[in-house]
Amino acid sequence: MKKILSSFAICFSTYSRIPMPHVSWEASNMGYIFTFFPLVGLVVGAVQLLWLWFAQNFAINTLLYAVAATVIPILITGGIHLDGYMDTCDALFSYGDREKKLQIMKDPNAGAFAVIYCGVYLLLTVGLFSQLYGAADWKTMAFLGLGYLLSRSISGSFVVRMTCAKNSGLAYLFHNGADRKFSQAALTVWALLLLAALFLLCWQRALLTLVLLALWIFWFAHMARKQFGGITGDLAGFALEISELLILLATVIL
Numbered sequence: 001m002k003k004i005l006s007s008f009a010i011c012f013s014t015y016s017r018i019p020m021p022h023v024s025w026e027a028s029n030m031g032y033i034f035t036f037f038p039l040v041g042l043v044v045g046a047v048q049l050l051w052l053w054f055a056q057n058f059a060i061n062t063l064l065y066a067v068a069a070t071v072i073p074i075l076i077t078g079g080i081h082l083d084g085y086m087d088t089c090d091a092l093f094s095y096g097d098r099e100k101k102l103q104i105m106k107d108p109n110a111g112a113f114a115v116i117y118c119g120v121y122l123l124l125t126v127g128l129f130s131q132l133y134g135a136a137d138w139k140t141m142a143f144l145g146l147g148y149l150l151s152r153s154i155s156g157s158f159v160v161r162m163t164c165a166k167n168s169g170l171a172y173l174f175h176n177g178a179d180r181k182f183s184q185a186a187l188t189v190w191a192l193l194l195l196a197a198l199f200l201l202c203w204q205r206a207l208l209t210l211v212l213l214a215l216w217i218f219w220f221a222h223m224a225r226k227q228f229g230g231i232t233g234d235l236a237g238f239a240l241e242i243s244e245l246l247i248l249l250a251t252v253i254l
Contacts, residue, residue, distance in 0.1 A: 007032035014170070015040045015152075017078045030177030034156035035186040038149040038194075044073050045145025052141050055133070066129035070122060073148070073244070081155075084237020085121065086114035091234075093117075098229055102166055105234045124245065131252045140251060143201045146194050147209070147247030153190040154217065155240035158231050160184050162221070165230035175231075202254065209250040216246055 006029035013020040015037060023029055048069060055065040074082055091101040093113040104111070132140065160183045164172045198206035220242075224235050 004032055008036045011036040016076055027177040031179040033174055033178055034160055034183040037156045038152045038190050041148030041152045044076050044148040047072050049141045052136055062130050062133050065133050066126045069129040070125045081237035081240045084234035085241040086118050087234040088238035089117040090114040128248045128252045139201050144251050146197055150194045151240050151243035153187050154243050155236045157187045158239055159236050163230035165228045165232045169233050171231055171233040205250055205254040209247055212246045
């Protein structure tokens with residue numbers, strides 16, 4: 001039980017800004033980190049649902065709703081995944097060799113491509129939330145909320161299943177510390193249960209989501225192996241952010 005609670009605390013203290021008791025980052029305390037990773041998405045989804053209720057009941061305008069809905073995941077997570085997205089964009093658009101890309105990811109400074117594509121991502125997200133606002137109901141927000149869990153199941157699966165591109169960083173630490181067989185099984189169960197719930201909510205929207213995510217997972221896995229030699233924490237954040245954007249897109253389209 002102590003190891004389970006320690007894994008939970010490390011997971012939430014790393015991937016969210018929710019206060020947690022201090023836990024030693026020993027390998028024995030990291031075995032189940034990714035088992036709990038989707039639950040961070042549950043918090044994000046719940047806050048999004050509360051914000052929609054507040055906005056609709058207090059006549060919040062569309063732009064303010066969309067901007068706040070875009071910011072909510074960043075505030076809850078501390079921007080850790082968006083940081084990975086930005087670092088990955090810098091590396092990808094450098095068109096350098098593998099070593100140069102990995103070196104760019106380590107650079108704490110944000111390059112031009114990071115800023116540009118962060119702006120693109122945020123603008124797209126605001127636009128999609130603006131489109132969603134007028135027609136959003138509890139089923140729509142439940143679908144989107146479950147998407148925050150699914151995106152973390154996907155991102156966590158990449159970390160525990162793929163080879164690490166380097167022998168340092170959070171991905172390397174958690175990849176080696178996690179009980180990978182158990183984590184793979186747990187994340188697979190998470191994904192299957194979440195997909196089943198999405199199909200129950202709206203099978204057309206769920207089918208579109210499944211197709212978009214399947215194409216994305218295939219492309220991402222190929223890209224990460226070819227251009228980086230495996231997974232890193234930044235790449236996992238990139239995978240999560242794009243997964244969330246695709247789920248939001250599918251939610252808006254149907």
